Amino acid sequence: MSKEATFPITTATDAKGIVIIGAGLAGWHVIDAIRAKDKEVSITLITTDNGDRYHKPMLTMAISQNKQASDLVRATGADAAEAAQVTLLANTQVTDIDAAAQTVQLISALRSDPVYTNYATISYDKLVLAMGAHPIFPKSLPQDLVWHVNHIERFGQLQEKLAIGSQHVAIVGAGMVGTEIAEDLLKAGHEVTLIDLNNAPLSQMLPPKATARIAKAVQSQGINFLGGYQVSDVIRNDDGKLQVSYELFTPNGEDTDTQSSEMLIVDHVIASTGLTVDGKLPTAAGVEFNHRTGIVVDAPTLRTNTNNIYAIGDCMSINGVACRYVAPLRAQAATIADDVLGLEHSGYEHKPPMIRLKNKAISVMATGVPQANGNWQVTTETEDELIMNLLNDNNEVSATVTIKAPPIISA
Numbered sequence: 001m002s003k004e005a006t007f008p009i010t011t012a013t014d015a016k017g018i019v020i021i022g023a024g025l026a027g028w029h030v031i032d033a034i035r036a037k038d039k040e041v042s043i044t045l046i047t048t049d050n051g052d053r054y055h056k057p058m059l060t061m062a063i064s065q066n067k068q069a070s071d072l073v074r075a076t077g078a079d080a081a082e083a084a085q086v087t088l089l090a091n092t093q094v095t096d097i098d099a100a101a102q103t104v105q106l107i108s109a110l111r112s113d114p115v116y117t118n119y120a121t122i123s124y125d126k127l128v129l130a131m132g133a134h135p136i137f138p139k140s141l142p143q144d145l146v147w148h149v150n151h152i153e154r155f156g157q158l159q160e161k162l163a164i165g166s167q168h169v170a171i172v173g174a175g176m177v178g179t180e181i182a183e184d185l186l187k188a189g190h191e192v193t194l195i196d197l198n199n200a201p202l203s204q205m206l207p208p209k210a211t212a213r214i215a216k217a218v219q220s221q222g223i224n225f226l227g228g229y230q231v232s233d234v235i236r237n238d239d240g241k242l243q244v245s246y247e248l249f250t251p252n253g254e255d256t257d258t259q260s261s262e263m264l265i266v267d268h269v270i271a272s273t274g275l276t277v278d279g280k281l282p283t284a285a286g287v288e289f290n291h292r293t294g295i296v297v298d299a300p301t302l303r304t305n306t307n308n309i310y311a312i313g314d315c316m317s318i319n320g321v322a323c324r325y326v327a328p329l330r331a332q333a334a335t336i337a338d339d340v341l342g343l344e345h346s347g348y349e350h351k352p353p354m355i356r357l358k359n360k361a362i363s364v365m366a367t368g369v370p371q372a373n374g375n376w377q378v379t380t381e382t383e384d385e386l387i388m389n390l391l392n393d394n395n396e397v398s399a400t401v402t403i404k405a406p407p408i409i410s411a
Contacts, residue, residue, distance in 0.1 A: 022129070063184050064186075064188040129281065132314040136276050168265075170192075193266065318350050
C-alpha cells in the first residue's frame with residue numbers, strides 16, 4: 001500500500017476496506033487501534049489538509065511558548081501513513097456518500113478548475129466519520145477579518161502575524177478555549193481583551209459562584225474582560241487596524257436601537273464562539289445528526305443509524321451531548337477497531353472526562369456533565385478553594401467543580 005495516493009485513485013469495483021474521513025486526533029487514533037489488531041486490512045484516510053499528526057489542545061498554549069506550527073507536528077501525514085501502512089488521500093474532499101452502494105465520491109482540493117478537476121469514487125466495507133467540527137462565525141464576525149484557532153494551519157498563520165511584536169488582540173467568546181488563549185497571548189506579551197455575552201468566563205458550564213472566581217482571576221492578570229457584551233461589527237480601518245463595535249447583550253430580545261455602541265481598536269480578532277458540525281455528508285449518508293452536538297451514535301458500538309458507518313471525535317455525540325474532549329478518544333477508537341474488524345468486545349462505556357482549564361491564574365477542574373443551571377450545592381468555600389456539586393432530581397451528584405487559587409511561588 002502506498003504512502004500517499006494521487007488521482008486517479010481507484011474505482012468502485014476495486015478491493016474495499018476501511019475508509020476514514022478526517023485526519024485529526026480522532027482519525028489517527030482509529031488507525032492506531034485498528035493496526036494494533038490487524039496489520040493487513042486495507043485502510044484509506046481522506047483529509048482536506050496534509051494529514052500531519054499534532055496534538056490540537058497544544059494550540060491554546062503554544063504562542064507563549066514561542067512554538068511554531070512545525071514544532072507541534074509529531075509526524076507528517078506522509079510519514080505517518082507510511083508507518084501505519086495506510087493509503088493517505090491528502091488535500092482531498094469528500095463530496096458525497098452513497099450509503100446504499102457503500103461508496104464515497106472525492107474531489108482533489110489541489111485542482112479547483114472544474115474542467116480539469118479529478119473526481120474519483122471509492123468503495124468501503126466500513127466508513128468512519130472523524131471529520132471534526134467547524135468554528136461558528138456569527139454574522140458580526142466576518143471570516144475574512146477574524147481568526148480561529150481550531151486548526152494548525154490557521155494557528156500557524158496567526159502565530160506568524162503575532163511574532164512581529166506586542167499587539168492588541170480581541171477574543172470573542174470566553175469558554176474554555178477563549179479563556180485559555182487569552183492567558184496564552186497575555187503571557188506572550190500581547191494586550192488582550194476578552195469579550196463574552198455572559199458576565200464571567202465559562203458561564204455556559206458553571207454556576208455564577210464559580211465563574212465569578214474565574215473572572216476575578218482573569219482580570220487580575222491584566223486581561224481586559226468585557227462581560228455581558230456582544231460584538232455587533234468588525235471592520236478594517238484605513239490604517240489596517242480592526243474596529244470592533246460592541247454593545248450590551250440583551251438575552252430577552254429587548255430593543256437595542258437605543259443602546260449606544262462602544263468601540264475597540266485592535267490588531268487582531270479571534271473567534272471562540274463555539275463549534276458546529278457540517279451536515280452535508282451526514283445528510284447524504286442518511287446519518288442522524290444535530291448541527292450543534294454532532295452525529296448521533298449508539299454508545300456501546302459508536303455505530304450511526306446507517307449500516308457500516310461509525311463516528312468519533314468532535315463530530316460525534318452520545319445521548320445528546322457533544323464529545324469534544326481528547327481523553328475518551330483512545331477508548332472510543334478501540335471500540336470502533338474491534339467492531340469494524342468483527343472482534344468481540346464489551347462495548348464502549350462512556351464516562352465524561354475530567355475537564356481541566358489550562359490557565360495558570362486559577363485551577364479549575366470539573367467532573368461529570370457540568371451545566372450552568374441546576375441545583376449546585378457548595379461543599380467547601382474558603383478564600384483559596386471552592387468545591388460545588390451539581391445534584392440531579394434524585395439528589396445524586398452529576399457533576400463536581402473544584403476551583404483553587406494557584407500556589408504562591410516564593411522568590
